[in-house]
Amino acid sequence: xxxxxxxxxxxxxxxxxxxxxxxxxxxxxxxxxxxxxxxxxxxxxxxxxxxxxxxxxxxxxxxxxxxxxxxxxxxxxxxxxxxxxxxxxxxxxxxxxxxxxxxxxxxxxxxxxxxxxxxxxxxxxxxxxxxxxxxxxxxxxxxxxxxxxxxxxxxxxxxxxxxxxxxxxxxxxxxxxxxxxxxxxxxxxxxxxxxxxxxxxxxxxxxxxxxxxxxxxxxxxxxxxxxxxxxxxxxxxxxxxxxxxxxxxxxxxxxxxxxx
Amino acid sequence: xxxxxxxxxxxxxxxxxxxxxxxxxxxxxxxxxxxxxxxxxxxxxxxxxxxxxxxxxxxxxxxxxxxxxxxxxxxxxxxxxxxxxxxxxxxxxxxxxxxxxxxxxxxxxxxxxxxxxxxxxxxxxxxxxxxxxxxxxxxxxxxxxxxxxxxxxxxxxxxxxxxxxxxxxxxxxxxxxxxxxxxxxxxxxxxxxxxxxxxxxxxxxxxxxxxxxxxxxxxxxxxxxxxxxxxxxxxxxxxxxxxxxxxxxxxxxxxxxxxxxxxxxxxxxxxxxxxxxxxxxxxxxxxxxxxxxxxxxxxxxxxxxxxxxxxxxxxxxxxxxxxxxxxxxxxxxxxxxxxxxxxxxxxxxxxxxxxxxxxxxxxxxxxxxxxxxxxxxxxxxxxxxxxxxxxxxxxxxxxxxxxxxxxxxxxxxxxxxxxxxxxxxxxxxxxxxxxxxxxxxxxxxxxxxxxxxxxxxxxxxxxxxxxxxxxxxxxxxxxxxxxxxxxxxxxxxxxxxxxxxxxxxxxxxxxxxxxxxxxxxxxxxxxxxxxxxxxxxxxxxxxxxxxxxxxxxxxxxxxxxxxxxxxxxxxxxxxxxxxxxxxxxxxxxxxxxxxxxxxxxxxxxxxxxxxxxxxxxxxxxxxxxxxxxxxxxxxxxxxxxxxxxxxx
Numbered sequence: 001x002x003x004x005x006x007x008x009x010x011x012x013x014x015x016x017x018x019x020x021x022x023x024x025x026x027x028x029x030x031x032x033x034x035x036x037x038x039x040x041x042x043x044x045x046x047x048x049x050x051x052x053x054x055x056x057x058x059x060x061x062x063x064x065x066x067x068x069x070x071x072x073x074x075x076x077x078x079x080x081x082x083x084x085x086x087x088x089x090x091x092x093x094x095x096x097x098x099x100x101x102x103x104x105x106x107x108x109x110x111x112x113x114x115x116x117x118x119x120x121x122x123x124x125x126x127x128x129x130x131x132x133x134x135x136x137x138x139x140x141x142x143x144x145x146x147x148x149x150x151x152x153x154x155x156x157x158x159x160x161x162x163x164x165x166x167x168x169x170x171x172x173x174x175x176x177x178x179x180x181x182x183x184x185x186x187x188x189x190x191x192x193x194x195x196x197x198x199x200x201x202x203x204x205x206x207x208x209x210x211x212x213x214x215x216x217x218x219x220x221x222x223x224x225x226x227x228x229x230x231x232x233x234x235x236x237x238x239x240x241x242x243x244x245x246x247x248x249x250x251x252x253x254x255x256x257x258x259x260x
Numbered sequence: 261x262x263x264x265x266x267x268x269x270x271x272x273x274x275x276x277x278x279x280x281x282x283x284x285x286x287x288x289x290x291x292x293x294x295x296x297x298x299x300x301x302x303x304x305x306x307x308x309x310x311x312x313x314x315x316x317x318x319x320x321x322x323x324x325x326x327x328x329x330x331x332x333x334x335x336x337x338x339x340x341x342x343x344x345x346x347x348x349x350x351x352x353x354x355x356x357x358x359x360x361x362x363x364x365x366x367x368x369x370x371x372x373x374x375x376x377x378x379x380x381x382x383x384x385x386x387x388x389x390x391x392x393x394x395x396x397x398x399x400x401x402x403x404x405x406x407x408x409x410x411x412x413x414x415x416x417x418x419x420x421x422x423x424x425x426x427x428x429x430x431x432x433x434x435x436x437x438x439x440x441x442x443x444x445x446x447x448x449x450x451x452x453x454x455x456x457x458x459x460x461x462x463x464x465x466x467x468x469x470x471x472x473x474x475x476x477x478x479x480x481x482x483x484x485x486x487x488x489x490x491x492x493x494x495x496x497x498x499x500x501x502x503x504x505x506x507x508x509x510x511x512x513x514x515x516x517x518x519x520x521x522x523x524x525x526x527x528x529x530x531x532x533x534x535x536x537x538x539x540x541x542x543x544x545x546x547x548x549x550x551x552x553x554x555x556x557x558x559x560x561x562x563x564x565x566x567x568x569x570x571x572x573x574x575x576x577x578x579x580x581x582x583x584x585x586x587x588x589x590x591x592x593x594x595x596x597x598x599x600x601x602x603x604x605x606x607x608x609x610x611x612x613x614x615x616x617x618x619x620x621x622x623x624x625x626x627x628x629x630x631x632x633x634x635x636x637x638x639x640x641x642x643x644x645x646x647x648x649x650x651x652x653x654x655x656x657x658x659x660x661x662x663x664x665x666x667x668x669x670x671x672x673x674x675x676x677x678x679x680x681x682x683x684x685x686x687x688x689x690x691x692x693x694x695x696x697x698x699x700x701x702x703x704x705x706x707x708x709x710x711x712x713x714x715x716x717x718x719x720x721x722x723x724x725x726x727x728x729x730x731x732x733x734x735x736x737x738x739x740x741x742x743x744x745x746x747x748x749x750x751x752x753x754x755x756x757x758x759x760x761x762x763x764x765x766x767x768x769x770x771x772x773x774x775x776x777x778x779x780x781x782x783x784x785x786x787x788x789x790x791x792x793x794x795x796x797x798x799x800x801x802x803x804x805x806x807x808x809x810x811x812x813x814x815x816x817x818x819x820x821x822x823x824x825x826x827x828x829x830x831x832x833x834x835x836x837x838x839x840x841x842x843x844x845x846x847x848x849x850x851x852x853x854x855x856x857x858x859x860x861x862x863x864x865x866x867x868x869x870x871x872x873x874x875x876x877x878x879x880x881x882x883x884x885x886x887x888x889x890x891x892x893x894x895x896x897x898x899x900x901x902x903x904x905x906x907x908x
Contacts, residue, residue, distance in 0.1 A: 002465045004421035175376045250389035
């Protein structure tokens, strides 16, 4: 025991008070009531945080309980007939199976059903031009309004050079240019940050495809070289398509699902 | 003399979850919370940018505080650096701090990026989502630091409880095999109160205690026991001892247990001494044989005795002690302290700092002035007593002791039962006419009179003496006042002088009244105040006859009479003084309409009676200033859309 641990030292020398165990037990028993009281009294941000915490605790508890239930629940099965000679008093017994297997099967089925579509996000919200572009007024007296600024994230290629700014119709701001996307491989269940090669198609409009605008549902081509995927023929894959699944303009990052 | 290294001031490191709650609730508290979609977009952007920026700064500040408060291993004393390495693992420690530093940079860059993105936010929803994403990413970065934070919190708690050892002060280090009596010795010389148990490794960390020797403060460090094996195999507990031995410039007390009660043979203990000997280089070392109550050097086998004696080379001294019998403890301590002190002084003399001090020190020794002998003066009584002591004679005094020469109060106290029991005899040395009276009881009050008032024995005599003196003085005529002898001339002069003085006084007062700086009465008021008496007096003073003026003044106050009935002389005077009146006569309105003096007095009285209650209660009367309405409605109603409210 180090020199300055006064409390432990004192307990070692003089012991605890007589009713320590009882007090402790009572305090623990009282704690739930105190928590409930506090939960009713608290308000504002603290209440929000506290209730969230309690909620998650409760869910965790229920899940644990359910898991135990699942383990113990027994169900009838037809095929599992006991082998060999069975005593008379066991003849009407039927085979049993654990519920867990069944729930696993359900999950499997759901997964297969989910794989029916060939693109994860078949529908997208239409985006009007005035939402996509901001009008930039030009001219000495700011009377001309033919310039547009793209207010969504964009992808511009590696060797991109701007047109002379005076004549540039569409401005794609530097702050909104992206080079990398977080791509999830649906089978590996793993996410990688991969460089974008190009924009294959923006479902909103071919013009957006040309401009390289990245919105939800856009198909992009990503560099999968570091994943080490190969074709059935044995060729190394390096470019693959992926669909953007989030709203990059709201999140500040690009999440995509690899199309396999 | 306090330790320079104080690790107690490091602020607690919250857990990752608490860290987030602290930062986010601070953001909630310290930034504005209300924003509407109807606001101008720049204002909305600014609102959310401020939130992101503030959160990032708070994270930054908190992490920076942790990073600066934890000691940098390269900057602390090597002893502490090594101790921390042993206890917390240097690599782990550096890694944890490094990860926090990285997290700090990551959070900074997240904050910067999202502020930049927010500049392009075109709706409240989008701005809000971006803010949410920004805070979420910062929180994720922080959550990953969970382990580092909890590790640092543990380190902090442990650091704060490390004994405060000053690596540079005078130190004794107690070391040796486990269970050889190190802690017992420590408890004997200091007040540290270390736990002593009859099994090995009772002491698991460094303990520090303090003691005084030669009016200096010393620290004693009790170390955990060391076993004899290579350095790599030593565990954390042993390594603490090794660290202390390696880095502290101290006097080393190596304990060996000759009785072998500790469970290790003398041979083992001596071989440990030899194996860690390099750590004792340039340090005063003592080989202390403990538990001499059980076994001394004389009782052991000759070959073992030979081994112990071989270990004592130059720079190593041998000591014996028994903590059980408390023998040899002080000697051991004194020897260790003296040797260390001597070495420190030698070191200081060798250093270059000493020359600055030495050339300022001068011991002056006066030379002989002449041949006259000037010995120290020793009182004769002292000489006599010395003589008596030398002769061994018990002396003629009845309070003489055979050792000290005489009985002291201290001895009396011991005889009388020690401190707290013995009462000091204060009456013993009273100087009275007869020694029998010393212990007489004197009552405070007799016959209702305070004895202290009658304590003077020759009060009568003194009083008589005083009276006689008084009589004598009276007879000599000291108290006779000189006869009044003033002639006519002098009296007149005095009278005049008195009048002059009076006049001067009046002039001074008048000029004081007429001082320009004071509030003056108006001419009208003055006229009302001046009376006919004043005027006639003034005339008299000037040596004129005031009778005519009096008459005129009296008439002015009187009811107008018939002109025929007036005295012709008066009539004459009046007609001659018919010149225009300079000032119209003011009448006192308070007495107007009142019949006579009696009614005036009655009115006055009833007035004062009616006001009395009001004045008593200090109420505001109707004459006091009052603001009826402090916020007049017409000045405060109505919209104020643009411009000021000057128009109202």
